[in-house]
Amino acid sequence: MTSKTVAASGGASGGRVMAPVDEQLSVLLSGVEYGDDRTHATMEAELRERLEEDRPLKVYAGFDPTSVDLHLGHTLPMRKLKQFQDFGHEVTFLIGNFTGLVGDPSDKDKGRPMLSADDLAENGRTYADQAFRILDGERTEVKYNADWLGKLTFADVLRLTSKFTVAQFLERDNFSKRWQNHDAIYLSEFMYAVMQAYDAVMLETDVQIGGSDQLFNLMAGRTLQRDAGQRPQIVITLPILVGTDGHQRMSKSTGNSIGINEPNNDMYGKVMSLPDEVVLDFFTLVTPVSPDEVRNIGEAIDGGTLPPMDAKKRLAREIVSVFSGDEAAGSAQAYFEATIQRQETPEEMPEYEVDGEQPLHRVLTGAELAASGGEVRRLVGQGAVSVNGERVEEFTQPVQPGDEIRVGRHRFIRLIKAGQLH
Secondary structure, X not given: OOOOOOOEEEEEEOOEXXXXXXXXXXXXXXXXXXXXHHHHHHHHXXXXXXXXXXXXXXXXXXXXXXXXXXXXXXXXXXXXXXXXXXXXXXXXXXXXXXXXXXXXXXXXXXXXXXXXXXXXHXXXXXXXXXXXXXXXXXXXXXXXXXXXXXXXXXXXXXXXXXXXXXXXXXXXXXXXXXXXXXXXXXXXXXXXXHHHHHHHHHHOOOEEEEEHHHHHHHHHHHHHHXXXXXXXXXXXXXXXXXXXXXXXXXXXXXXXXXXXXXOHHXXXXXHHOOXXXXXXXHHHHHOOOOHHHHHHHHHHXXXXXXXXXXXXXXXXXXXXXXXXXXXXXXXXXXXXXXXXXXXXXXXXXOEEEEOOOEXXXXXXXXXXXXOOXXXXXXXXXXXXXXXXXXXXXXOOOEEOOOOEEEEOOOEEEEEEEOOOOO
């Protein structure tokens, strides 16, 4: 059973009795990454002090709606927000419909084109709904930073920028590299950190959560809060989640991502493809399994009492369960064991209508099992496509109604005659 921590009901603090401080710290600081021990010690001490006030803290994370296809890497700050929420703290999900005009340069070695306000508005419509697959929608406040950033005058902006120096920005690793390479650095990119810092002031936040590559931006928030007479926020930063290759940052463009809206069987199968050495990190960062239980899993693996394959199955079930529930997770595991481990062909599979004989590449792109004919050619070259159990040699191979096609390890489709699909 998944271990979840929830604040006890009753009491004077917003109707809840806050959990013991040490218990909260164990969970809230699990998986955090600052890059140096001094910052970690400072943030832990400040968080302990704030928690000892025995009140709900104001906690937020900001999300720029620059895309609509969210993957597990995007959910790390959402998962940390959920941990605060489970302890009874006040959580704000901030949609960066103004900061998104610039885009966070924290992990970029080059500038990128600015998105339009219309694009951001369209993307932002889906963000909260996706976030509520993790967060409790009834206890989450959704805000938009255009509500205050869009009202600043030029004089306001000058006042805010006067709190920082150009040298501070050029010390950032990505800006430093671009400066040395004589690549363009735009003033608008400098402004991103200032805008994010101002969010902290307007929300009067106790805690802000972000990626480890955002540390500069989050610390800038502390600067502006002090200037505004507020207590500086505690900064919680999380590592960058690697993709299915186990090395590179999870990214759809890299092809190593696990999308949160993918079919359950695909999600489960992709988690099972993770290298063994990243399994415990995934337990910590993207599941509700408690830190103590994660340590127990690690010790069981090291002690030889828990096979790595079984630990990975548990991980895959936990992740699918977060988004689709326990029953769906169980079905995904059964599907994986049948199709991958026992090499069985599933009795039930998606059906796709064809009007007589068709070339394979046209069917796979039409059924959205491949993005293009070039991808079909690549998959066939890798031996990843079979028809009726026989490996395909030519990406133009003709297929017809009645054929069963397998793509990769866990995607299947059955062809039927046009007009027979119910």
